[in-house]
Amino acid sequence: MDKHLALLEAMVNVDSGSGYREGFQQLAAMIRPIAKELHCSFESRTAHDGSVHYVMSRGEGERILLIAHLDTVFPLGTAAKRPFTIIGDRAYGPGVSDCKSGVVTILAALDELNRDQWPDCRIECLFNTDEELSSPGSREIIAELAKGAKAVLVVEPAEGDNLTVARKGIGRFVLKVTGKAAHSGSNYGDGRNAVVELAHKITEIYRLSDLKTGVTFNPAVIKGGSRPNIVPDYAEVEIDLRLKTVAQERQALERLNEIVGRRWIPETESRLEGMITRPPMEVTPANLQLYQEFKTIGDDLGITLGYVESGGGSDANLAAACGVPVIDGLGPVGGGHHTEEEYLEIPSLYRRIKLLAEYLKRCGNGKIGV
Ligand SMILES: [Zn+2]
Incomplete structure (x- = not known):
């Protein structure tokens, strides 16, 4: 097992149902040393309702905001009952796809940038802890960070090899x-x-x-x-x-x-x-252009991408309300979300890490831009 899967295993095996603060603190304790290795700042932010969220950032210049949530819909004790398991090409466990694989995708992509070259832009990552409750507290932090961002990339699970350009x-x-x-x-x-x-x-x-x-x-x-x-x-x-x-x-x-x-x-x-x-995330020209940039990168990497409009909501809706370009569904491919059958397609984790890392590299080098 490589370090990305090992991190995912460790995260899935920590209960982090919405509202379970100790779980979030344990997850934050896993992310903090990684942030240090990545030369990123890592801080907690308390929202008006007392909920605590985490922001990791590094760099100067145009801002790119990445979002993935730490909370799951599963009650305390689920991780002990159904720990992280791999069967064939799939991994199972509470939150394995929604959204812990998204958190791992972000950290792994930044790891690639750190080893290669940090792009000439500011990358901010929000790991919020109340998404499954419709983000009652973190929505104010999302609005603050999304405003004026060059792009907001939400790393929720993908529906097949697609990106999400709109959400109801x-x-x-x-x-x-x-x-x-x-x-x-x-x-x-x-x-x-x-x-x-x-x-x-x-x-x-x-x-x-x-x-x-x-x-x-x-x-x-x-x-x-x-x-x-x-x-x-x-x-x-x-x-x-x-x-x-x-x-x-x-x-x-x-x-x-x-x-x-x-x-x-x-x-x-x-x-x-x-x-x-959650306000609607409409199919805007800016979202489609952002999608097109990912599609071009995907073609270069041999990853075929399509796009979907989703009936479900996420933090992408809240970011879109700030009038900035937003793409969602950048996480790996999974299914059975919010059920005991939730799974992650492991090979897609590596495809999505490559895709995100390459986008961020080009973005900072001025090779693409909305
Ligand atoms: Zn989610």
Whole structure:
């Protein structure tokens, strides 16, 4: 096993579910000596919500921001139960692909630059610890670092041999309906059925979805009522919204609010909570140009690249909102994310290290530029 895989093994075998601070500290303790070898500064940054993130950087000049997250979706004890394992060409374990292989890709690419020649630019790396929670704390650090960057490279897992040029925006909402309770036998007429009011609204909201434009509303988790012989006075639904453009965002929210304001059962009250948690990362000319630069490098290295638009969100959405060129999916190829079957395709780790290192080399030498 080479040193990159050994580092990945060590990282996967540390539990680092979102919120588990000791895990992040252990991972930071692994990265810190590597940062030193790379002549990089390595510092922790505390966000407004108290969450702690890590920034590693070196160099002067135009800034390139690399992002990979340290947190996983897996609870404490998972690493002991399902430690890092290699079977054939694949590696398994919690976070092996999402996103610890991304962290290793960054460190390995910088190792190559360090041995060869550090490019004439400033490379900043953010290892955040709350991505799987939609980055409630680190989003302010992402915005600060992304602003004015020449390019933001997000090293999330790749979908096949592709890079990600766009990601859907995500909204999360809870629609709460209150009615009036009554005995379903003796006072049925006095009741105001919150469940039925909510049911009307859910079907209307569902009908706003349009697979052609990519705007989808998913009313998903419902609660309401207590017993069949009581007219229910409360019901709620959690809704996931996905969309592709900022323009769609305005329209979708208008339509959603219009339905919330309509009333099917008199005297019921409806309230919508929630917001767009990740703005859409649109397919911009700048993102496509950045992709093209990677594609050219890939061709030179004998790595065939394509591009995809993803329905899922990541920190790339937050960086894109700063109006800078962003590419995501620069990590190795993996699958089964957020499940026990999560895997990494080991050969792709080395392809992605080469690709990232070569991009950074050329970038600093002024051979490419957005
Ligand atoms: Zn991830």
